[in-house]
Amino acid sequence: xxxxxxxxxxxxxxxxxxxxxxxxxxxxxxxxxxxxxxxxxxxxxxxxxxxxxxxxxxxxxxxxxxxxxxxxxxxxxxxxxxxxxxxxxxxxxxxxxxxxxxxxxxxxxxxxxxxxxxxxxxxxxxxxxxxxxxxxxxxxxxxxxxxxxxxxxxxxxxxxxxxxxxxxxxxxxxxxxxxxxxxxxxxxxxxxxxxxxxxxxxxxxxxxxxxxxxxxxxxxxxxxxxxxxxxxx
Amino acid sequence: xxxxxxxxxxxxxxxxxxxxxxxxxxxxxxxxxxxxxxxxxxxxxxxxxxxxxxxxxxxxxxxxxxxxxxxxxxxxxxxxxxxxxxxxxxxxxxxxxxxxxxxxxxxxxxxxxxxxxxxxxxxxxxxxxxxxxxxxxxxxxxxxxxxxxxxxxxxxxxxxxxxxxxxxxxxxxxxxxxxxxxxxxxxxxxxxxxxxxxxxxxxxxxxxxxxxxxxxxxxxxxxxxxxxxxxxx
Numbered sequence: 001x002x003x004x005x006x007x008x009x010x011x012x013x014x015x016x017x018x019x020x021x022x023x024x025x026x027x028x029x030x031x032x033x034x035x036x037x038x039x040x041x042x043x044x045x046x047x048x049x050x051x052x053x054x055x056x057x058x059x060x061x062x063x064x065x066x067x068x069x070x071x072x073x074x075x076x077x078x079x080x081x082x083x084x085x086x087x088x089x090x091x092x093x094x095x096x097x098x099x100x101x102x103x104x105x106x107x108x109x110x111x112x113x114x115x116x117x118x119x120x121x122x123x124x125x126x127x128x129x130x131x132x133x134x135x136x137x138x139x140x141x142x143x144x145x146x147x148x149x150x151x152x153x154x155x156x157x158x159x160x161x162x163x164x165x166x167x168x169x170x171x172x173x174x175x176x177x178x179x180x181x182x183x184x185x186x187x188x189x190x191x192x193x194x195x196x197x198x199x200x201x202x203x204x205x206x207x208x209x210x211x212x213x214x215x216x217x218x219x220x221x222x223x224x225x226x227x228x229x230x231x232x233x
Numbered sequence: 234x235x236x237x238x239x240x241x242x243x244x245x246x247x248x249x250x251x252x253x254x255x256x257x258x259x260x261x262x263x264x265x266x267x268x269x270x271x272x273x274x275x276x277x278x279x280x281x282x283x284x285x286x287x288x289x290x291x292x293x294x295x296x297x298x299x300x301x302x303x304x305x306x307x308x309x310x311x312x313x314x315x316x317x318x319x320x321x322x323x324x325x326x327x328x329x330x331x332x333x334x335x336x337x338x339x340x341x342x343x344x345x346x347x348x349x350x351x352x353x354x355x356x357x358x359x360x361x362x363x364x365x366x367x368x369x370x371x372x373x374x375x376x377x378x379x380x381x382x383x384x385x386x387x388x389x390x391x392x393x394x395x396x397x398x399x400x401x402x403x404x405x406x407x408x409x410x411x412x413x414x415x416x417x418x419x420x421x422x423x424x425x426x427x428x429x430x431x432x433x434x435x436x437x438x439x440x441x442x443x444x445x446x447x448x449x450x451x452x453x454x455x456x457x458x459x460x461x462x463x464x465x466x
Contacts, residue, residue: 003387114422116409116431120438154236158449162442169402169438173409176349180413189347198349205353205402209395216391 003217010214011071017207018060024200025055032193043108049100057093059167061086063211070215084140087132094125117173124166131163168208175201236450243447244304250440251293257433258288265426276341282333290326292400294319296444303448320365327358350406357399364396401441408434
């Protein structure tokens, strides 16, 4: 379904929102929350790695992986390689980010895996890994038969978008959960930090919306082979 | 993009999940949380109206409105009427549900509109109302020119799905926020009520996924006019 808008416009807006989101999460975790550290007596610094890696490493890099396959003017094989390598880096950074959350909990005596954020987040990273392995085997190496690939492509796109939307929802849940904890411990409900976190969350929603729009809108094709690449996977 | 699956299958699964979600939210609010009331000395009973109306009234009825336009074997005009009436009822029940949350806050001395749930929720209901008015004017009465309608239809679908996904995300945020408050007040993090709420939230995710799949998958057409109805809006 064509929206009658050049897909590049959505891509540009998405990148502006990605930069804004990344800056906001860094300002929050470094300026307001004291910085990042894997080893620290102030255990909060270990936690701070979690939102930074999940947003910049997992979601933003994963988004770039999604956009790259649609927007870059390279050959099918090159774009496929960029797509899978970016997703692999996003997955590894996501796993390290989740490890930081568990490390923070364990060293602070906080219970693990009771919240909706943790349930959906863990489900998301598992589905992301399954999606990556499935895509690698069917579309890259060893690669399925042409009929398997063309049959699998719509499912790859739909399941990929589902997992992506789950990741965006998990980010929202994470921002809300952490801010609620901080507000229960006395943080001003209408203060600058609370507004920064909520604006960060909203920026991530619009970022995700523009990534999806860039993906579903009419492809921008400089390389004449790239439309075929999208069609036959 | 055809998934090669009869859209009816997604519709049936969506309905099973809708019933499961509705039962779970009722069990939560009535059995665990003491029931529903618009006037009560126990202000929690006023709050309990909020999740029930937002989930059953706003999200589930709104989902039926979405599915109905794609799945029902009626003429274009009849389906359009069902689509807009169901969305109107969902919108009104959603507004009443939000009113219940404000009433609970005001009568209990709780601050309004500081949380991400409230921000995104209020944004969602406003966008939902705008979408409804836009759809009514362009597609129903007085109705735009054929070229306006065909140009507006993809935006109606994309913007509608965006608002729908926001509504689903708001439900997740609401379940997490309320459960976090209850757990901060001593509710068992791994107890049956916590699990019920988390499972309810996850059922809503899968429900929404199947509603979207039913909408984007190949239309099920018993009435030969209904595919044209989808195409020309």
